[in-house]
Amino acid sequence: MIISAGYNIAGPEVEAALLSHPDVAECAVIGSPDEERGQIVEAHVVLAAGRDGDALMIKLLQDHVKRVIAPYKYPRRVIFVRALPKTQTGKIQRFRLRDGQ
Numbered sequence: 001m002i003i004s005a006g007y008n009i010a011g012p013e014v015e016a017a018l019l020s021h022p023d024v025a026e027c028a029v030i031g032s033p034d035e036e037r038g039q040i041v042e043a044h045v046v047l048a049a050g051r052d053g054d055a056l057m058i059k060l061l062q063d064h065v066k067r068v069i070a071p072y073k074y075p076r077r078v079i080f081v082r083a084l085p086k087t088q089t090g091k092i093q094r095f096r097l098r099d100g101q
Helices: 011-019 055-068 094-098
Strands: 002-004 007-009 024-034 038-047 077-080
Touching: 002 024, 002 038, 007 011, 011 024, 011 038, 011 055, 024 094, 038 055, 055 077
Parallel strands: 038 077
Antiparallel strands: 002 007, 024 038
16 A cells, blocks of 8 residues: 555556556556655556657656546656566566665
8 A cells, every 4th residue: 555645545556547558568556755745656667569658658647547546646656667577476576666676
């Protein structure tokens, strides 16, 4: 559970909203420390082949999440990655995302 400015935000809900966008191949959401809000929603996104991770794509993904779920749950930081760290069985290692790996 991510607590941002007093709101409880479930990471899987934000992930499902991001995955419903056609340009997102895979994603993981974590809580990232923030001085003002306590934590912010940070999304690590693997884009579909041929898509560019730029400022426009960040805005498109944020707007998409705001339409699909409650607007306050959108990821305030989006980081594009080539691949997400996973275990041998395919589970995403979120602790490695928190550690900056």
